[in-house]
Amino acid sequence: MNSPHPEDALPAYALGALDLESAEQVHSHLSQCPSCRVLTLRALHGACTLPFSLAAYPVPPEVKERVVGRAKAIAGATEAAPEDAASEEPTPQAGNARIETPPRRRSLARVLIRGFTFLLPWAAAVVGWLAAGSLLLYSHGVSDRVRTTTDTYQGRIAGLTSQIAQTQALRGYLLLPRVAVEPLKNWISATSSTRVQLIRAPGYAHGIVIAHHLAPPPSGEQYVVWAETQDHVFQSLGTFITSRPDGDALLIVGAAQPLDRLLEVGISIEPTPGPTAPTSALLFTAALSTPTALPTRTPTAIPATESPTLAGAGATAAVRHRKGANPTATPAPR
């Protein structure tokens, strides 16, 4: 990419056909260049017509029943939803991959494959949600059917670049040779069924946070993923709200520097809109690198007698009494 504008790379970027490093370079450029963002949108829309080059085959009839059943479950209808059965059904690829995966990668593959039915909807949901904003923008770029304000336009452009970068990160991470899955320590209760994991790779600023059995935050609040720098400054890596009945969530996070140059990643419950630094205790943490000098740590772990499933009310009540304490000064224990 000698040109200041990587026009030639944009189609491959929109198709997801760049390696992760190149994709991050393009993403960085797109964040500064509106004209390249528009070109990327056009390429993306061209790509979305490709399925029309295929013959259409009928869908097995039971799929519609499952979709409607899951939609009813999401909507809170009283009818029984077949979601659990569907999501836990092993896919044929799982067995094959488990057999064929070389030993060194087996651990990651097992996590990813076991979690496939979990990752599948959530990875796609995250990307899809972000894609919505980006694709809406496209309608402004090539169609006169929709008129909008410049602010909205810019906001949707930002949605596009975010979506593509996160799509790239997600795809790329599944293939990176040294990617690792690390659990975040649960400071609520070691015996809780709530699990939070971070997928990251050396040298990369993006990572994937996966949560399982995480209770929804109280109304008006959200989970915020924080990174603590070597200078003990906190950066927000992203926010999410669990809304699925099973408490599963997936968030692709991005820091201003490679994750392995940061001290720690942690998650707290914060009001919406979020503050610039944690205002409550970090409920889940994981060390990202070996610090040069560990700060003094004051134990702030919530007793195990609190809600073992991080029920919103219990966890929040436990956090509330520490509101106002600056976690930068008294970070969560290791």
Place this chain on the structure above:
Amino acid sequence: MALGDLGALEDLYDRYASFIYSFALRMVGESAASALIVEDTFTSAWHQADAIVGQPGTVRDWLVSHAHTTGIALVHQRRAGKGTEAARKADPAPEVGPEDQEDRELAEQRTRTQEAWSSLSREQKLILELAYFQGYTQDEIAPLALLPLSEVTQALVGALETLGTAAAMPLGGRPL
């Protein structure tokens, strides 16, 4: 659909499910996983309806993008585990033939895209197949297609321009 109308979801499903299923089938090559992708795509559309419904010309692209992301993630997982061929043998694509019934607008778009597709060079088709349906990067495609990377890049530029131009022509049908 954003208002919680299940009937709207069913209408969307009836209109696009076959389209998405065929797309998924092309990516992952077997019916069970393709059905799962369809299920997830429409369930997610329901889940995210606030963000996608009511914007003309966007719903189909949202569905395609979602299904593509999911399908390619699965393709990548399988490639890492070398399980694709075994999976295809274990659960091959359905034997049934293509559907005859299709809504007029989709049929129109299909005709337009297929005309654009047929105007692409053999190399462009191969490269798009590898990139979009099989999830390869352009660096991986170059040796597979026996082409220099620069030609792969230019082929993608030209192919998406052609397809995008065909897609941008005014549609005679109803808004999406």
